[in-house]
Amino acid sequence: DAKTTQPNSMESNEEEPVHLPCNHSTISGTDYIHWYRQLPSQGPEYVIHGLTSNVNNRMASLAIAEDRKSSTLILHRATLRDAAVYYCILSDTTSGTYKYIFGTGTRLKVLA
C-alpha cells in the first residue's frame, strides 16, 4: 500500500506559486521524501528530495514538517509546462534496495 496521501488534483494560475501537499504519517526515521512529476506518456522526472531540512533547487522547494509526517512541494511560479502529475514518494528501505511505492499523485492543472 502507498505510504503517502495526496489530493487527486489541484489548479493554479500561471505565474502564481503552487503548494502541493503530501501526508506521510507512517514515515520512519530513515525514509527520504522524494518528489517526481510525470508528463503524459513520459517517464517520471526527478524534482527534489529531502530528509529533515527544507530543500531548494532550481525546480522547486521542499518544505518538511518538523514531525516529518507531512511535506509540501512548492513551485514558486507555475508555468504551463509545470502541468503534470506530481508524486510524493517515500523510499521503502525494508528490502535494502530503496524501492519506490507510488501513490496516486496530484494532477496539477495550470491555467493561462
Place this chain on the structure above:
Amino acid sequence: GAVVSQHPSRVICKSGTSVKIECRSLDFQATTMFWYRQFPKKSLMLMATSNEGSKATYEQGVEKDKFLINHASLTLSTLTVTSAHPEDSSFYICSATGLAGGFPETQYFGPGTRLLVL
C-alpha cells in the same frame, strides 16, 4: 547527466508472441534497475527490482515466468514479456539507481515503452 533510455518506445505484437524491452543507463553505472507498469490514468506499479548479475526480485502478484528480467551489465536491463496477451498491454517504465554522481537513492526513469498486444 543520469540519462536512462528505453527501446523500443512503442511496440505492437500479436497475442502469443514474446516482446523484449531494453533499458539502458547512458552515462552512469546502474547497480540497481527497477521495472514498473502503468495503466491509463493510473499510478506506476513496481513489478521487479534487479541488481547487476543477480536474479530479479519480483513484487507480489507479478509472474516471474511471464515477465523475464535480465540485468546482464551495469548499463543494461531487459524485460521480456513472454506469450503476451491483450491484458499485458500497458506502459512499461524502467528506472535505475547507481553511480550517477548524485544521491544514491535517486531513481532515474526511462521514457517508457508502450506495448499493445492484439
